[in-house]
Amino acid sequence: xxxAPPGTRHQLLDVLKRRGEARAEELADALGVTVSAARQHLAxxxxxxxxxxxxxxxAPGRPKHVYHLTDAAEGHFPKSYDxxxxxxLQFVGDEDPxxxxxxxERRRQARVGRALLRLDGLEFDDRVRELAxxxxxxxxxxxxxxxxxxxxxVQEHNCAILGVAQMTDIPxxxxxxxxxxxxxxxxxxxxxxxxxxxxxxxxxxxxxxx
Numbered sequence: 001x002x003x004a005p006p007g008t009r010h011q012l013l014d015v016l017k018r019r020g021e022a023r024a025e026e027l028a029d030a031l032g033v034t035v036s037a038a039r040q041h042l043a044x045x046x047x048x049x050x051x052x053x054x055x056x057x058x059a060p061g062r063p064k065h066v067y068h069l070t071d072a073a074e075g076h077f078p079k080s081y082d083x084x085x086x087x088x089l090q091f092v093g094d095e096d097p098x099x100x101x102x103x104x105e106r107r108r109q110a111r112v113g114r115a116l117l118r119l120d121g122l123e124f125d126d127r128v129r130e131l132a133x134x135x136x137x138x139x140x141x142x143x144x145x146x147x148x149x150x151x152x153x154v155q156e157h158n159c160a161i162l163g164v165a166q167m168t169d170i171p172x173x174x175x176x177x178x179x180x181x182x183x184x185x186x187x188x189x190x191x192x193x194x195x196x197x198x199x200x201x202x203x204x205x206x207x208x209x210x
Contacts (some may be wrong), residue, residue, distance in 0.1 A: 009041050021068040089164045104174040115182040128152045128205055151206035159194055
């Protein structure tokens with residue numbers, strides 16, 4: 001979930017989420033604030049791209065706006081996709097370990113394809129940096145540092161499928177295979193492993209000898 005807007009604005013998003021859409025007067029009443037205050041909060045949320053509006057046609061007097069959440073606002077509400085995915089993978093592994101292996105192989109191939117497109121044409125150092133960015137975007141809370149010998153230390157501080165990894169080594173094998181396929185001119189070795197008791201999974205990435 002993204003960082004929530006402060007106080008009343010977060011409550012305003014919650015009301016719009018529950019109602020679908022509402023006028024400023026309705027939102028002010030629901031929040032116990034003045035209509036002017038509600039409009040100020042709405043303007044700020046519109047400026048952040050979290051709220052949009054449409055004109056209520058056929059209404060007498062000045063045009064009235066009806067407000068709604070944008071797609072960007074969805075990130076401010078809890079999601080359980082990771083929990084669901086982990087449970088489904090655990091169920092698949094219980095029922096058919098071979099199918100679980102095929103699922104991770106297809107995932108690995110798709111990840112490699114996307115990564116190679118982003119890494120294409122970059123120098124070695126830039127590819128390591130971009131690979132760490134890819135891992136971070138995928139939810140691994142990745143970081144990297146260049147060591148004195150010119151190699152890199154890449155760390156994954158989070159594993160979204162740790163429950164599955166505790167059941168089978170398939171995800172861990174798939175992960176290091178992905179890294180090696182994404183950087184075929186590198187030597188990549190795992191140096192720390194959450195399943196081994198460390199708080200991170202870490203890898204040493206070095207240029208492969210020519």
